[in-house]
Amino acid sequence: MIRTDDLARLPVASAVPALREALEDHGSAVLCAPPGTGKTTLVPLELAGLLGAGPARRVLVAEPRRIAARAAARRMAWLLGEPVGGRVGYTVRGERRVGPDTVVEVVTTGVLLQRLQRDQELAGAEVVVLDECHERHLDADTVAAFLLDVQAALRPELRLLAASATTDAAGWARLLGDAPVVEAAGTAHPVEVVWAPPARPVRPPHGMRVDPALLAQVASVVRRALRERPGDLLCFLPGVGEIARVAGQLGDLGGVEVLQVHGRAPAAVQDAVLAPGGGRRVVLATAVAESSLTVPGVRIVVDSGLAREPRVDHARGLSALTTVRASQAAGRQRAGRAGRQGPGWVYRCWSKAEDARLPRFPAPEIRLADLTAFALQAACWGDPTAGGLALLDAPPPGAMAAAREVLTAIGAVDPDTGRATGRGARMARLGLHPRLARALLDAAGQTGTRRAAEVVALLSEEPPREYGDDLAAAWRTARRGRDAYAGRWETEARRLTSALSSSGGASGPGPSADRSTGTRRERESGAGGPDAHGGGTYEGGPRAGGGGAGGPGAHRSGTYEGGPRAGGGGAGGGKSRTGQGGSGGAVAGGERVADGDEQVAGLVAALAFPERLARERGGGTYQMVSGTRAETAEGSPLRGARWLAVAVADRPVGAGQARVRLAAAVDEEVALRAAAPLRTESAEVVWEDGEVAARETSRLGAVTLRQRPSAPGRVDPERVRAALLEGLRTEGLGLLHWTRESRQLRERLAFLHRRRGAPWPEVGDAVLLDRAGDWLEPELGRARRAADLGRIDAGQALQRLLPWAGGEAARLGELAPERFQVPSGSRIRIDYTDPERPMLAVKLQEMFGLAVTPAVDGVPLVVELLSPAGRPAAVTADLASFWREGYQAVRAELRGRYPRHPWPEDPSSAPATRRANPRR
Template identity: 50%
Template sequence: MKLPDLPVRSVLPDVVAALDARGAAVLVAPPGTGKTTLVPLALAADGGRVVVAEPRRLAARAAAARMAALLGEPVGETVGYAVRGDRKVSARTRIEVVTSGLLVRRVQGDPELPGVSTVLLDECHERHLDADLLLALLLDVRAGLREDLRLLATSATVASGRLAALLGDAPVVTATARTYPVEFSYVPPARGERVEACVARAVRTALSDGDGDVLAFLPGAAEIARTAGLLRQSGLDTVDVLPLHGRLSAAHQDDALRPRDRRRVVLATAVAESSLTVPGVRAVVDSGLARVPRVDHRRGLPGLATVRVSAAVAAQRSGRAGREAPGRAYRCWAEHEQATLPAYPEPEIRTAELARLALELACWSTPDGSGLAWWDPPGEGALAAARALLVTLGATDPAGAVTPRGRRMAELGLHPRLARALLDGASEVGARNAAEVVALLDAGGTLTDVAAELRRLRSAGDEGARRWKREADRLAKLVTGTGKPDPALVVALAHPERLARRRPGGAPVYLMAGGTAAELPPGSGLDAEWLAVAEATRDPGRVHGTIRLAAAADEALAVRAGTVSEVDEVTWDGDVVARRVRKLGAIVLSEKPLREADVRDALVAGLKSEGLGLLKWSQDATRLRERMAFLHRVLGPPWPPVDDAALLSDVDSWLDLGTARRRADLAAINAGTALKALLPWPEAANLDDLAPDRLEVPSGSHIRVDYRGDQPVLAVKLQETFGWTETPVLAGVPVVLHLLSPAGRPAAITADLASFWTSGYPAVRADLRGRYPKHPWPEDPAAAVPTRHTRRRG
């Protein structure tokens, strides 16, 4: 066999030598250099069976087809492939291309990988979750079971250093590719222009600027369909517009990759970034967007989010235009935005939902992933949440050990939620009925009503319906069981926390068992008191979520599929509410009052929510609290704080609730008596000396001290202070004297009486003696006799 003259060909001897010497190596080679095709062929010729792990099904099939074509054979002879639901191999197959996730399952089934001499991990730099997990498992296998297993990791970037270290300081072999210059143009969207309209505009420009085919990158299948429609509407009769994404049938995918006599516009997702060769491309149009794994909160399943591409991805995409000749790249963003792109894409293990990863780790007997060599370890929080879910589904025990049920769930190759729905649903409603619903939940629907969507899919002939039927057929073969259709039960088995009951009132608002409220959209076709919700979104600015996919249910089904609890609840809702409640999560099924219950916590909750004003606060109680607060402020411990926050934080230390059971009982509790429990002993014996309730003034009156401010305040008529030359001091703090006129209005404020008599009093005397002639206004107040009366009585 004569290998094509591609850049990797020159380094093949170095790759083989590195593997022979060290058992592991890293090959760094740009896309299109032949690392996915030529290297496996060379390794197979060197002896042994080679397994190539690809991150995507489309890439796996395309790589196998390309290698088989180089050998002049059909796929399934020397070169075969295996992806979910499709496998073409034979007894003569020596190179098998598989998806990373499928190879994880094989390693779990037989870690020794009998008959396999080399595993090639392609496109490691893309950092797919399954690929990172597969690398960690294979390193563990090589360390403990198969020292002879050869590992070759390929990368298109400088991530080779970390890869080489993970592989035990493996040699790094680098292949360089001849590249042609690429001319860049930036075509940002106009104000309000959708991404597909901008891409269609850039595609038309690319077709008119030069020859060759155009490869356009869009984030997903929906955007591809809309862009294709716009291009066809613009009258491109001489150009073939071809979609390329993972949801197409194998025949349609192959058709998009096949050269034609007419010019092509290939509208692709990220599947065309690497691992695939699209011949004839001279221009690339990049939307600048990609779909990446994130937690899909609508379905509680792994989902996709649309994000800006990284600078590395943008460079890789544009490089497709310069593989065969000088090319052109059209970027659908402003040129100044290029500098704001993140350098590299985020590894999926940092952002994706980890339930499937957690189940695989449990099957590997390392639930927390410790002991494995990770490129990046899974996040502790995300992994803990995933492990908790596995316990709920019965896939693992509380310690994290996988159960027989969990192993069966892992074998199905589905998300654990869907695996649970398929297994348990098959025994309840029948294998076919369960498989159809699970296939719908995995793909998502176009109608809100699950039953209506199933009817549509059964009768439709579009590609989406055909794909659903193929997946339902595959799943039905994995389980057994007979029964009557019940879509709601299968949905509830996957998402028991989304069983929902309509709230009272006219609006179609439902409370889900998990505690979230969601609303049916208009025209949903659903009108039931109970729903089993499969998808719900939370839209910004809306009070409730929106139900996107659900099935009509009833209370009997909810009780059957969910977890019902009966608890005694004693809460505060303006008063003590004591009841025995039967609940499905947050949904109350029934309740009855409790006559005997411990209500203390509810009473304390009432105090914390409504405040200490619920207690009986007499004037004396309030005064005591103010005096204690003053002493705490100026002296500190052992005088305790008595502000609301302090008192409510430790109610047990001072408040005896006794036989109180309701709001009215709180109002009968004397707060002053309760506060005395906080007085420090023996210091409390000095309370009246340090902070007396009243002070005796020279006239003989006993006047109340105001402790509410920073300093104690004594409001007293000026005539009652004659002869008082020293300002009173309490707990080391001078008292602020509010000296009042005979009418009780403030005439002067001072904390220094001696100074006031000499400098302030003359002005006050001059101002007030004419208005109050019956009262004494001596020239020498320090020597005068204090009085509470007028001059006439005196």
């Protein structure tokens, strides 16, 4: 029996007529409805004609998270007075409840993405509702782009509705072709904001780190809110770790039940939270509770103000989830949870002034995350660059280039056209990140499909930290099946085993997946079960999809890091942690089969993350193929393994190297085969430790495997020349032979270049190194070692830069003379060290009688007048003024110290001399 009274209380009902009209007239619409108005539950039922009005239609509702999809379906079925699986059903990864009478089906965006790849026309669906589109998950944006493509090219009758409480309505309306925006009135339940910032400043979030002082403040605010207000309490925290820490600080709340809700929580726990409780409850949740959920009894929200977003650092080859300040839109969504069933209160753990500085909307995942899975989806769709897709935000070119490099390396796309290969189509059908799909396809033939699927399932959702950092040991723990994670892992392993079998098994490439750029009817569809996941956004955490460069998807409880580079190729033999080689090392394309847990786990991890293979450096530290250094924890069973296949790593705040979180020991053969395209053999000539070193080097990425000196006859002279130039750049031009005359010549040239410009040459270090071929040849070409550089006369070489062609070189002595003849007859060397102020250092008595300051090329010399002992006595750029005003003070000071030297009253008319007065 339809619960008409409950339906009548949903305010969105008033907007349904306008919504129907918009969809009929335009084909697309944007629905803005505050939380609790019924947009997720009433609107699909109305559009499907299940409430007696309007034509009967089959409606697909796309939700960003599994918990929201299940909850929405159950709520709609309850409103109809039916069980789930009748006219209302749902499909999420690993679970499907639909029947022959289902007309409203709630799916995750990942599931819908897979269906579109399998059936571009989306046969049978007449209306698609994209719920909570404000969250800007990568899968949701991709689904919207594909649906607009389908609507434009294949099914103009398909109706599209973007729905959210806080979305950028104008942006979505433009994307949907200037679609009408329908707004629904909100609930009558007000939500009072209580500002509850910490008493003292807390450190801003950094990476995955949250200041413990803020978590203590959140726990304190929870206790305060329970004392001050009635009803259940919903507290928003950024991740599973923070939930656990706050739960530990709450302790005994006097009969109040504390529940923890996140994407990794068992379905039974998630469902229990959505059912009315018997007593008062505190629900600690991640962003999974932000949208599309009504937690019964909640009247209070405590908001930490934090969220998690993916970040990719292509330069370091690492990626991670990072903690950020939640947007204003997220704050409104969270606050709305408190006002769904009555007046509520939201306690915000920041100040009102801070709130005004928060970003308006969350950053779109397409700007932040690894785009490997997205790029494969676009390639399978027939648009490798995604340039033709209708997206609110274009994918960053650098991230797309990194994604294509990975896909090319693992054989998923054609290197020339970027189109999906048959192998790439099979990967897409598996519902995994392409890296994990590659590992499953390539390992299954060597390990057996089930065993490969089990390890891949372990990598697709990071196991709990208590499982340890040894991947093989974690696998054995999961097989014992004693916790909720093990149950999810077993379900995913079964799904992958089935999906691999249905996609053509483990050996050989799949059917061609090249797509026509014309009619999508002609494209080969993807495959995969209805519970397959698109490989982008996993529904377990806030924007937790994509996983960063090289990840299977951002793990719900923490972070992992991986480089954007990937190797193709096969896999090699396994090796036990004790160093004893097993007899069954796995070789991709070979005959041996990996049989031990260590071998299988290491093979799969190596194939998934070849650039994170790491060789021991000693003391528990390792060098990854990507160049990143990592260390294992003290006491880890992984310590001592010569090679590790690192599946999960993070970089603690302030640490100089990554920290291994999950890895398996492998032997060098596995490493070499799994990362075969990253192996290089080169004859190197480098400048090292002040000398030219010529050697033949074998490397696996950044890891040096072997080196040996090159035979003299095999050394390329051009490489030697390049190494010598590198030495000059590194250690400076001082490696050459510089006499006093050579240095002065360079200074004279610098003076003339500054004074006159061309054709007088610039002689700074950077320019001289850049023009080394103009002035150091042929001596540089004959040099073979550092000592040969020391024999090159720099001054003689600099002569080659003089402007000989125009005859200007002959004027060097005239324009910038090396010496100046003073009145005593001495020829004193001019110091051009400062090209703006050449200097003449001369004994004072030798300048008697000279009234005019000497100059070179019109620039007055700075005259440093010296005592008879050669010590500075005075400096002047105006000799006449010095004789008038400064000389008498110098004379008074020095005549008693040097009585044998002349100290005339009028130096401007006295004869200059180099000698002292004769003895009497």
